[in-house]
Amino acid sequence: MQTISMPSLASQLRYEIPKIKLCLVHEGQTPKNLFALRTAEDVQEFLEPLRFAAEESFVTLHLNAKHEVIGMHEVSHGTLASAIVHPREVFKAAVLANSYAIMVCHNHPSYAQVEPSAEDLDVTARLIWAGKMLQISVLDHLILSPNQDCYSIRANFPALWAK
Numbered sequence: 665m666q667t668i669s670m671p672s673l674a675s676q677l678r679y680e681i682p683k684i685k686l687c688l689v690h691e692g693q694t695p696k697n698l699f700a701l702r703t704a705e706d707v708q709e710f711l712e713p714l715r716f717a718a719e720e721s722f723v724t725l726h727l728n729a730k731h732e733v734i735g736m737h738e739v740s741h742g743t744l745a746s747a748i749v750h751p752r753e754v755f756k757a758a759v760l761a762n763s764y765a766i767m768v769c770h771n772h773p774s775y776a777q778v779e780p781s782a783e784d785l786d787v788t789a790r791l792i793w794a795g796k797m798l799q800i801s802v803l804d805h806l807i808l809s810p811n812q813d814c815y816s817i818r819a820n821f822p823a824l825w826a827k
Contacts (some may be wrong), residue, residue: 680747687736698732707767707806708814714771722749722770725805726763735761739768749787751794758800765801773809778809780817783796788817 681760701707705727710733714721719741737757749770758766764797768791772778780788788805795802805817819827 700732701718704814706818715773715810725767726758726761727765729764751790765803767803769806778815
């Protein structure tokens with residue numbers, strides 16, 4: 665009796681593991697003087713154009729240990745009433761930028777009174793939790809509006825940071 669050897673399944677399937685390279689790309693020159701954020705008003709001044717955007721956008725400001733802005737990332741550009749935000753997308757750029765802390769901010773394009781939605785508070789709580797896991801502090805979540813000063817979720821809901 666003659667034995668026929670069959671090639672193993674592993675030798676039949678050739679799979680190459682894709683190599684992925686992540687890099688941080690600076691758009692423009694590295695600033696000589698970094699802008700330090702000390703108050704919600706500093707952030708409002710820094711993000712002034714966002715107040716008047718026609719659609720909702722969610723941005724993160726990446727900060728060094730002195731709370732100076734070392735980068736900015738638009739996490740989500742949404743519709744008139746919403747922008748999808750996931751912690752993975754928020755912290756991906758923050759990790760690449762070697763951020764010590766982040767400030768998150770979004771705008772409400774309508775001229776209505778600015779109040780955080782239940783979704784805003786839920787996203788904030790998830791970002792604070794994820795930031796603690798990554799040791800990147802979430803200093804505040806601000807909401808900007810065209811007709812009034814910025815709304816600080818930390819100032820109005822400090823219990824979210826106490827957990």
